[in-house]
Amino acid sequence: GTSLAIDRQFMAEKLGFKKVSPNSMDAVSDRDFILEFLTASLQVILHLSRIAEELIIFSSPYFSWIKIPQEYMTGSSIMPQKMNPDVLELIRGRTGRILGYVVSMSTVMKGLPLTYNRDLQEDKIPLWEGYKLTVSILSMMKGIIEGMEVEKGKMEGGAKGYYLVATDIVERLVEKGMAFRSAYRKVGEVVKKLEDEGREFSSLTQDEWKKYFGFEEEEVKEILSFRDSVERKKVLGGTATSEVRKEIEKGKKLLKKK
Incomplete structure (x- = not known):
């Protein structure tokens, strides 16, 4: 502090500060x-x-x-x-x-x-x-x-391997009324069988899809479509194009606000 009659608020404004420090010792050492x-x-x-x-x-x-x-x-x-x-x-x-x-x-x-x-x-x-x-x-x-x-083509190609639609199959079975744990176990067993045989889901015949999961031909086409898999995730934070665009717009608004 000082014994001189100064106006600290006035000085702060002239020096471009928003306010004065309440404690001079803290201001110097902080x-x-x-x-x-x-x-x-x-x-x-x-x-x-x-x-x-x-x-x-x-x-x-x-x-x-x-x-x-x-x-x-x-x-x-x-x-x-x-x-x-x-x-x-x-x-x-x-x-x-x-x-x-x-x-x-x-x-x-x-x-x-x-x-x-x-x-x-x-x-x-x-x-x-x-x-x-x-x-x-x-x-x-x-x-x-x-x-x-x-x-884009190479990225889509990379996304088609390693049984990436396995979760989609589980979710489809759950939608049909199967308990999640049972659906998870069933798909896991099929994945293990395909791994042992060196095959992917795309190699399954329609009869095999029907035997393992009870899927009709149209369902199989939807399941195997990488783009459909992406677009099915329409929850907040999901991969659907509409949801991704929403998050991008939120980010842009936040940047403008800041």
Whole structure:
């Protein structure tokens, strides 16, 4: 405080602050705002790191579900046919820096008495470097997502294997009145049989569909349709196109609000 007759509210307004601090000792020693910013940044970057990992996997030759824009790739140093998703790998790798800044700032603050201590000089690097890195990663990820190409045909092809319609069969049996546990067990037994024989659901004959599940031909066509399987999930948060679009619109509105 001060014995001088100053108007703190007036000064705060002129300096661009919303209000005055109620405790001067706390104001001088507090760095919660930096920790809050770094923690929020870490949460954002952790999510982007997970997205980067998925994009790396989905762009690999074994999947080829997406194509990363060339400007975010670099050529292999020895294999002329190979392109590396270096930017995505760096996004994934540099997440550790943000975590390091959170730990660094927490370590500075953990044992400080009131009020100002020279230790607080160490708050600058975590704050500014954390800010620059967060903005950089957001910018890079934005460019990658906007520029990437989705190979829809290959993605659909990948979704048709490994008995992915098994749950749809269970749900259809439940709709017909069978208890979920019984339906689950029945489908599991058929899956085991098909695995032993090296077959998929698509290889079943109409007679086999009738024998195992009592399905008619039209039901089988619906069950085996990947697109129908996706569109059947019309609950909140489901995979149906209408539900996905609703969630996208909610996200856009939230971003505009923020």
